[in-house]
Amino acid sequence: MSTLLEVSGVSVTFDGFRAINNLSFSIAEGELRAVIGPNGAGKTTFMDIVTGKTRPDSGRVLFGEKSVDLLRLSEARIARAGVGRKFQRPTVFEDQTVAENLMLALRAHRAPWRVLFWRPKPADHARIAELAAEVGLSDQLPRKAGELSHGQKQWLEIGMLLAQEPRLLLVDEPAAGMTGPEREHTTDLLVSLARSRAVVVVEHDMEFVRRLACKVTVLHEGSVLAEGSLDHVTANPAVIDVYLGRG
């Protein structure tokens, strides 16, 4: 498999505190990867860097077969290059309907002038309906997103990411604050998502990670501590020491 994302030697310092320390790792095309690590390990910061929200002090982040340097692009350009992101807390546009939220995310031209004259075609409406069905929100389309439950908002956000059709999807703690059945639905969604694109999932919950059944990267103090199958990394003494041993 070819490499889709390559992070090499990235470091970030916040007021003298090194949140990411010479971080290097890569994600293959179409891979599903879980990233775990204790609080403050730098998981969210890593996503901030890849999506352009935070500029690192050093290092490189290369994306795609043309090895585009993401650090030179704006957030919007990175998103258009094919990197989608799901935030830790659900972030949907609460004053707009579920359909409008999906329509916003739908893959189409993004420039103001093009958006101004864009009108949905029957195919777009069909795609919205299909996406809503996929994330289980078919009967919620005309409702305002702000009225949805916490779990439904998470799914809507996943639906928006699907609509965006990214090549790489970064998902931050998708199961946080979810009930049992909601978690299962979310795992299924993520696994099915990963069939057609690369997905990186940050999660604290071990059971959740186990169900994803994929390669795991353990972050600690801003760099990679261990990498491999879940059983492999959980057997690693260093990992037990910094992470599992405390729980």
Add this chain to the structure above:
Amino acid sequence: MNLFRKHPSLPVFLGLLAAFVLAVTLMSEAAGAGLVSTSFVKTLGKTLCLCLIALAMDLVWGYTGILSLGHFAFFGLGGYMIGMWLMYARTETIVEASLASGALPPTPQEVQDAIATQIFGVVGASDLPAIWSLAGSLPAQLALVVLVPAALAAVFGWLAFRARVTGVYLSILTQAMTLALALWLFQNDSGLRGNNGLSGLQNIPGLEQHGQDLVSLWFFWASALALGLGYLGAQWLVSGKFGSVIRAIRDDEARVRFLGYPVEGFKLFVFVLTAVVAGLAGALYYPQAGIVNPAELAPIASIYLAVWVAIGGRGRLYGAVIGAAFVSLVSTWFTGGNAPDIPLGGYTLHWVDWWQVLLGLSFVAVTLYAPRGIGGLFDLLAGLRAPNRRGAPLGPDQGALQEKEADA
């Protein structure tokens, strides 16, 4: 036509506007009825222009979340641009008439010098400043009505949005822009007659043979047409995906970036577009007012604009129009000395002085108790409720719609 079906408020608004225009026309002095005085026709025409700029303010603030406190600068600039032609062309006819009595026909240079002396005598100058070089041409000045506000908004917006200035800081910057422009205009050597401003604008060159009763009615019609078209255009703009994107920017711009939209580009687009609308509104307003001077661009004017939109109800087009019409007409009534003074024992409360205080208090009251403004009354009638979000706004940004402003 889909637009009309999707937004029932649109045909209602346009219908009411048309009925209003018809009624005023029939009651005007020009129609012989004389129930509405010519000066009141002017007031109504000016009010329609204020409704148009309020519409622009609603687009930029209510829909995009940019609390611009500088849109009256664009309004004033539009007035200045058309005022330059009005003054120049009118002075030209006067000058030509007086020079015609001489033995030799005047050279173009003599005519121009005489015009310059006429216009700039008040500020002790007699040369035509370079910025007046196109003033003799109506098409050129009309183009400037659009281009000057657009250029100022584009440069200002590009610098501010690119630097990601948002919220209160952006509002302060827009105030600073307005203030700087007003102070520049106040100078005699800015070439726009300092604090005298441009005057005599109600006399339209070429229309001298028609009385003010007729001319004011024409401007009233033009203002109504501009407002109707502006409303239609604004409704179209906010109804499609573009509207969805700008509302999303208002509530959570970071999230919009991660969807791949160039947020700065959208803000700049809306900022420049609304500046142009403001400029056009100003170009229609000042010929009815008769005079434009730097005081019109004072920062307070732009703050009033925000107050109108807030009182009418932010984020809904008819709210902005209602707010502007209501507040400016009531204000004309109070400041015109029509409100009866209230004797309070030793002190008599003159509304001319106290009206501002009343306006300030109503603004605070609306913000606190009726955030959806006057427009919210229609929601009450339609039985719409506010979403229950336990006090949380609908997005993390400063401009985000607050719980009580939104409908469920």
